[in-house]
Amino acid sequence: MSATPEHRVSTGERINDQEPAGHLQRELRARHIRLTRQRRVVVQVMESAARHLDANEILELAQQIDPEITQVTVYRTLELLKRHALIDELDLLHLRGHRHFYESHGPRDHIHVACVGCGKVREVESPLYEELKQQISRDCGIEISVARTEIGGLCEACRAKA
């Protein structure tokens, strides 16, 4: 897949190369948010995630580190991180049921492009997207705090199969 220098395209697995390890934990500390054992674990899972995880997958990974942690705590921690805009919540067009997926919030927004056939998800950045958001902010007089774009369609491979 050719990505032009203009807009970088990453495929399938999510490579978290935009954020230094420990970023979330540092952010929490900076905001004087209580850093419990459980929160450290969830945050660690989020930071090392190679793909988008749902609440249950986060629980399972967290329990491999600390079996004591519960689903309720995972939900409450996700809620906390979301409220502080440290993670984003996606649903990837409900292609895989109605659960939500989470990813740590990088410095730049990206678009999620999902194949409705095979479910593969790509993350795309584009200056055009930044421009669009600015235009909307101006036109609607809104101070944007969250932006989510999810695009679905058939990828080349799946079109070939059909």
Next chain:
Amino acid sequence: MSATPEHRVSTGERINDQEPAGHLQRELRARHIRLTRQRRVVVQVMESAARHLDANEILELAQQIDPEITQVTVYRTLELLKRHALIDELDLLHLRGHRHFYESHGPRDHIHVACVGCGKVREVESPLYEELKQQISRDCGIEISVARTEIGGLCEACRAKA
């Protein structure tokens, strides 16, 4: 934490001026999809909706027309319409909980801009958005069938209040 009565009021006025009445019903007929009494009712509700409705609101409005209709049928009909790309499913950034909202699919995609303060939702079209989708389609080799953009932030009125 749940929606206050005031919030309920302002789920965003939606003026449905893009589609002729009866559009959905005609589409179903054209596709040789069985037009049952219940489907006619749901479709009628969707077409006359002045704002984004969730599955339960659709049921309630449908029952005012035909008290026999059940929630299960509403879900199955929404699923059908969604599968045929006649309606879009939104969640409006989960500003109002984790339910889904539905709107009949107009000729052009639009962006949903929601105020995280008052919950008002505005629909915006932009040539820039069309351009962005084309760029993504090209770069990712994807044939786009769904595009959903939801943007959140504080509107002017809510910033003034704060």
Next chain:
DNA sequence: ATAGATGCAAATATTTTGCCGCCAG
């Protein structure tokens, strides 16, 4: 010391499914 977090269990909320009788085409 104490505000705030966690665990447990139960409550909510939302959507889906199996089965059978019924109706649109």
Next chain:
DNA sequence: CTGGCGGCAAAATATTTGCATCTAT
């Protein structure tokens, strides 16, 4: 006539809450 559809009840999924206890700061 008949295959798909709707109703009912129950299941499956997903998320939230009350309350007692514990812990990070």
